[in-house]
Amino acid sequence: MNGKIPALIGAGPTGWAKISMGLQFHALRPAQMSRKRSDKFGLTAQTGFWLGLKSKPTDSFNFCHVLQIQDDLWYDNLCTGIDVIPLMFAHELEARLGNSGLKVSKLILGCMSYGSPKWQEWVLSGEEGIKHIKAAYDAGINAFDTANVYSNGLSEIILGKAIKQHNLPREEIVVMTKVYFTVGKTPDFVTMSKSTNELDSAGYVNQRGLGRKASPNWLAPLYIIGHRFDYETPIEETVNDIPLLHAVYLKDQQMQALHDVVKAGYVRYIGMSSCWGYQFNAMQTYAIQNNLTPFISMQNHYSMVYREEEREMFPTLKHFGVGSIPWSPLARGLLSRPLDQKTKRGQSDRMITGHTTVDATATIVNRVEEIAKKKNAKMAQIAIAWVMAKDGVTAPIIGTTSLENLSELIDAVDIELSEDEVKYLEEPYKPRAIMGHL
Numbered sequence: 001m002n003g004k005i006p007a008l009i010g011a012g013p014t015g016w017a018k019i020s021m022g023l024q025f026h027a028l029r030p031a032q033m034s035r036k037r038s039d040k041f042g043l044t045a046q047t048g049f050w051l052g053l054k055s056k057p058t059d060s061f062n063f064c065h066v067l068q069i070q071d072d073l074w075y076d077n078l079c080t081g082i083d084v085i086p087l088m089f090a091h092e093l094e095a096r097l098g099n100s101g102l103k104v105s106k107l108i109l110g111c112m113s114y115g116s117p118k119w120q121e122w123v124l125s126g127e128e129g130i131k132h133i134k135a136a137y138d139a140g141i142n143a144f145d146t147a148n149v150y151s152n153g154l155s156e157i158i159l160g161k162a163i164k165q166h167n168l169p170r171e172e173i174v175v176m177t178k179v180y181f182t183v184g185k186t187p188d189f190v191t192m193s194k195s196t197n198e199l200d201s202a203g204y205v206n207q208r209g210l211g212r213k214a215s216p217n218w219l220a221p222l223y224i225i226g227h228r229f230d231y232e233t234p235i236e237e238t239v240n241d242i243p244l245l246h247a248v249y250l251k252d253q254q255m256q257a258l259h260d261v262v263k264a265g266y267v268r269y270i271g272m273s274s275c276w277g278y279q280f281n282a283m284q285t286y287a288i289q290n291n292l293t294p295f296i297s298m299q300n301h302y303s304m305v306y307r308e309e310e311r312e313m314f315p316t317l318k319h320f321g322v323g324s325i326p327w328s329p330l331a332r333g334l335l336s337r338p339l340d341q342k343t344k345r346g347q348s349d350r351m352i353t354g355h356t357t358v359d360a361t362a363t364i365v366n367r368v369e370e371i372a373k374k375k376n377a378k379m380a381q382i383a384i385a386w387v388m389a390k391d392g393v394t395a396p397i398i399g400t401t402s403l404e405n406l407s408e409l410i411d412a413v414d415i416e417l418s419e420d421e422v423k424y425l426e427e428p429y430k431p432r433a434i435m436g437h438l
Helices: 035-040 126-138 150-165 196-201 215-219 252-264 276-288 313-320 343-348 360-376 379-389 404-412 419-426
Strands: 007-008 049-054 061-067 094-096 103-104 108-110 144-145 175-179 222-226 237-239 242-244 267-273 295-299
Touching: 108 126, 108 215, 126 150, 126 404, 196 276, 252 267, 252 276, 276 295, 276 313, 295 313, 360 379, 360 419, 379 404
Parallel strands: 108 144, 144 175, 175 222, 222 267, 267 295
Antiparallel strands: 007 061, 049 061, 094 103, 237 242
């Protein structure tokens, strides 16, 4: 480099204060950046841009968000003496969610991993979770997904604390939460796998369904998603004049209840998670025909080892112009490591056997490992790159308990798979039983 780039950098994972002489830069995604391009994307002191670092401090991310440019210096000025392209506009890390006006980062951080180890052994404690949320934001992720049932509400609280503690600009980030499953009264009570009779016997009568009051209190305004289709309660209920999403997905009252919550200002957008295609079609059609707030997203179960959503759900979403933000794109971590590698989550996750008992899974995982070695990449990066390239997917939801893994997952945006590689990865898949919705 010939000199110092005249730009200030935002506080990142390592707290860098500014870009100093001697650092080498490269683009996160190859692109010809020009003055015209920067005008098009609105590069200003307010929006900033992204720089990738070829050399970086230990245990830090290999990119950073530049917040301010001195005077009117643009790409042509900044490129002097640098052999590779240094700029990555923040806008290029974003994608529009379906036909809505909401833009989210191309990766969404799932916060199920942050809460209480008493809920699931592999879950990180609050302070560690806050570190991950801040690191993800610094890395360019602006969308965060949680649910009231994750660690029985603690995940939502941790996300709220991270936003407040680090003064994250609420107007710039998208917070998603989900309601349906019963929230346990103690940290170690896991309700998601229990039947209605089991919950009733444990004293949780009438506490299952699409309605919980607390979430908007510490996350508002937010974007709320129905965690599952509610078969049991057919009417809208309210508590203290706050509409609860207690039974919003059966008949006319359901979409009306969600619409009322949006109109009241408690949430800004609504979405749905894991249901049958005909159910989503019925709900969305009713909302549109009656001028109610429609869904803008579907958070569906989708990965290289679970592709049943391609049959009905993805065509339905395309028809309505709704974006897909898949959960578990790494199949609960199964696609992130060789089959013989053991992890705490792999040994304790209650739902992972839904994948490991399927014959084709082992072959697919082995092929992911093979392609990863061929491309000098991580297995998780290959799995995420595959999901991101699928038609209809806006942004997969990624979860991790390691800052190093988080950095690697974000690097997946740079990986492109050839048609032959995609075909090779998909070839072993066989139709399988539905996993994820009720």
